[in-house]
Amino acid sequence: MDVFNRIKEEKLVPVIKLENHLNAVPLAESLAAGGIRVAEITFRTAAAAASIKSIRKECPGILVGAGTVLTLDQLEQAVEAGAEFIVAPGYNPVIVNACLKRQIPVIPGVTNPSQIEVAMYAGLGILKFFPAALSGGIPMLKTFGSVYSAEFMPTGGLNEVNFTDYLALPNVCACGGSWMVKPELINTGQFDKISQLSASAKSIINGSDN
Numbered sequence: 722m723d724v725f726n727r728i729k730e731e732k733l734v735p736v737i738k739l740e741n742h743l744n745a746v747p748l749a750e751s752l753a754a755g756g757i758r759v760a761e762i763t764f765r766t767a768a769a770a771a772s773i774k775s776i777r778k779e780c781p782g783i784l785v786g787a788g789t790v791l792t793l794d795q796l797e798q799a800v801e802a803g804a805e806f807i808v809a810p811g812y813n814p815v816i817v818n819a820c821l822k823r824q825i826p827v828i829p830g831v832t833n834p835s836q837i838e839v840a841m842y843a844g845l846g847i848l849k850f851f852p853a854a855l856s857g858g859i860p861m862l863k864t865f866g867s868v869y870s871a872e873f874m875p876t877g878g879l880n881e882v883n884f885t886d887y888l889a890l891p892n893v894c895a896c897g898g899s900w901m902v903k904p905e906l907i908n909t910g911q912f913d914k915i916s917q918l919s920a921s922a923k924s925i926i927n928g929s930d931n
């Protein structure tokens with residue numbers, strides 16, 4: 722199964738900020754224990770590349786990608802560490818084109834029709850709608866759905882209460898969220914809590930599929 726189909730199957734992508742790469746494997750294991758087998762490690766800290774590398778080595782069942790990739794240097798670090806997909810907050814053609822040239826799955830951020838059309842023309846599979854809540858949320862995605870065949874992964878402002886409202890939209894294939902992987906939970910070693918929150922989210926998703 723390719724990366725995009727894995728993400729669509731999971732439906733929920735934890736957006737993770739890791740301050741210490743030693744927490745990477747326990748975190749990935751706690752997500753898996755809760756039924757989530759995908760992780761987006763953001764390049765918001767210096768621990769990102771080492772964290773991705775650790776997860777790829779120790780947790781082969783986890784699909785791990787790099788998020789908040791803003792520069793070619795970060796892209797190179799992510800790929801070298803073993804990132805299986807790249808996520809960017811905006812549509813940077815330099816990053817997108819570099820990924821396409823190297824056949825690296827990339828999910829860039831979009832908020833308007835012009836960006837969506839450029840992305841669709843490039844043949845991209847999934848687009849990140851970010852920041853979702855501040856960019857029109859569900860009403861905006863409904864409007865996009867009336868015009869474009871693109872699939873979206875809304876991120877930003879989603880939580881355990883509203884994420885299923887986004888998933889209910891036909892043009893939303895997955896959601897990005899951080900409520901189950903808040904830095905304070907990771908930094909204080911509350912991995913059981915992360916597993917519980919993950920399991921609760923997956924239970925809601927599985928229930929909505931029935």
